[in-house]
Amino acid sequence: MANFIPKTMNIELTTACPLQCPQCYCSLIGGKHIDLQTAKFWIKEAAANDVVQIMLSGGETLCYPHIYEIVAAASKYCEVVNIALSGFDFTQDVLDGLIKAGVSGIFISLNGSTEKINAFSRDGYYLAIDALQLLSDNKFPNIWINWVMHSSNADDFANIIEISEKYNVKHLVVMAFKPDSANNLLTIPTKSQMHNVRDIIKAYKGNVKILLEPCFSPMLALISETKLFGNLNVGKNKGCGAGRDTFSINVDGNLSPCRHLDYFEEHTSLEDYWNNSPILKRLREIEDDKREPCSSCYYSDYCRHCLAINAKMKGELYIGNETCPLQTPL
Numbered sequence: 001m002a003n004f005i006p007k008t009m010n011i012e013l014t015t016a017c018p019l020q021c022p023q024c025y026c027s028l029i030g031g032k033h034i035d036l037q038t039a040k041f042w043i044k045e046a047a048a049n050d051v052v053q054i055m056l057s058g059g060e061t062l063c064y065p066h067i068y069e070i071v072a073a074a075s076k077y078c079e080v081v082n083i084a085l086s087g088f089d090f091t092q093d094v095l096d097g098l099i100k101a102g103v104s105g106i107f108i109s110l111n112g113s114t115e116k117i118n119a120f121s122r123d124g125y126y127l128a129i130d131a132l133q134l135l136s137d138n139k140f141p142n143i144w145i146n147w148v149m150h151s152s153n154a155d156d157f158a159n160i161i162e163i164s165e166k167y168n169v170k171h172l173v174v175m176a177f178k179p180d181s182a183n184n185l186l187t188i189p190t191k192s193q194m195h196n197v198r199d200i201i202k203a204y205k206g207n208v209k210i211l212l213e214p215c216f217s218p219m220l221a222l223i224s225e226t227k228l229f230g231n232l233n234v235g236k237n238k239g240c241g242a243g244r245d246t247f248s249i250n251v252d253g254n255l256s257p258c259r260h261l262d263y264f265e266e267h268t269s270l271e272d273y274w275n276n277s278p279i280l281k282r283l284r285e286i287e288d289d290k291r292e293p294c295s296s297c298y299y300s301d302y303c304r305h306c307l308a309i310n311a312k313m314k315g316e317l318y319i320g321n322e323t324c325p326l327q328t329p330l
Contacts, residue, residue, distance in 0.1 A: 004236075004244045004280075005050070005245060006245060006247055007245040008055060009042070009246070010054075010057055010248040010249070011042065011055070012034065012057055012259060013034055013058055013067070013251070014058045014061065014063050014064045016058070016059045017058060017060040017086070018063075019088065022120065022123075025181060033064055033251060034064075034252075035253065038249075039253075040070075044077060045270040047078055049274070051078060053078065053080040054081050055083075055084070057083075058084070060086055060089075061083055061084060067097075067098075071083065071098060071101035072102055075103070075104070080105070082107060083106055083107065085108055086108075086128065087132075088124060088127050092138075095135070106142065107144040108128050108144065108145055110125075110160070110163070111148055112125065112156055113156050117156050120150065120152035121148060121153065132169070135168075142171075143167065143171075144170065144171045144172075148176070149189050149197065150177055150188075154194075155193065161204065161206070161210070165206055170208070171209050173212075174219065176215050178215075178312075184313075185309065190328070191330055194218070198223045202223065214237065215239060215240045215242075217238065217303040217306070218299065218305060218325070218326050221303040221326075222299070222326065231301075231302040233302040234301070234302060238303065239304030240283075240305065242261055242307060243257035243277070243279065244283065247274075252264070255270075256279075260306070261307060261308050265279065282317055283317065287319060292320060293321070293324065294321055295319075297326070304319065307319075
């Protein structure tokens, strides 16, 4: 594990969710939950291999019947335990239970500053706002907003920052658009919108820390350009980290490089998976297979885009993002 070290494990707790989000990446039919003992096994495996962060996701995580027990188990073995919520069924008692169990950070999904804008890609606007209010009222120290950038909400970004400030959000994460559960990619932001969001981020001097999701590598490459030092988005962590420093466990207890890459494998240990998976080997060599338009792109050396795009839309793993807005004129 010398060159590639597992730092983050995502656990898909459930496929159940009461919301109907237009952008949803998951197949929510059936509402299956991960077996508690299976989840605990992989938590211990993560700890044994020095995984620093566990991310709990769904579906809607609060639909998972053992939510407090799984948070407590994760916090016992790993340094950071974060959970993603829509705001559904999130009450004071639930917050108290999560805090008691040892949760580190709570991520609220919000894609618009108004119900109308949010509804283009997400359901549950007022659930999210109420959750942010509850967290702020309790002075919860580690509030996050997950904001997925689409053409329908990119021009609203400055307002999302204002909401983040209003509710004392610590981190605002700008996330990459990815294929939905039907493997479609319908609301791609424009190059101009990406430049505008970049300019807002660079000019911002407030208290909210704005972060970019690693797999939003085109935006990372764009924002990392400097006049003095060229482009700083380099090295093995310059983009998609699937199989490099992150991996995921699905509701069936199988492993995959990322929750968005449906290449599931059965292994008896994390060490075996990390060292012997042919899929992970492929991902670690992915930059040897650069195709157009990426192979001749100005940002080619500074970008490793979300690999779920080609995997889901083309059925193949390779570098060559035909949907990238940076390929179009301003």
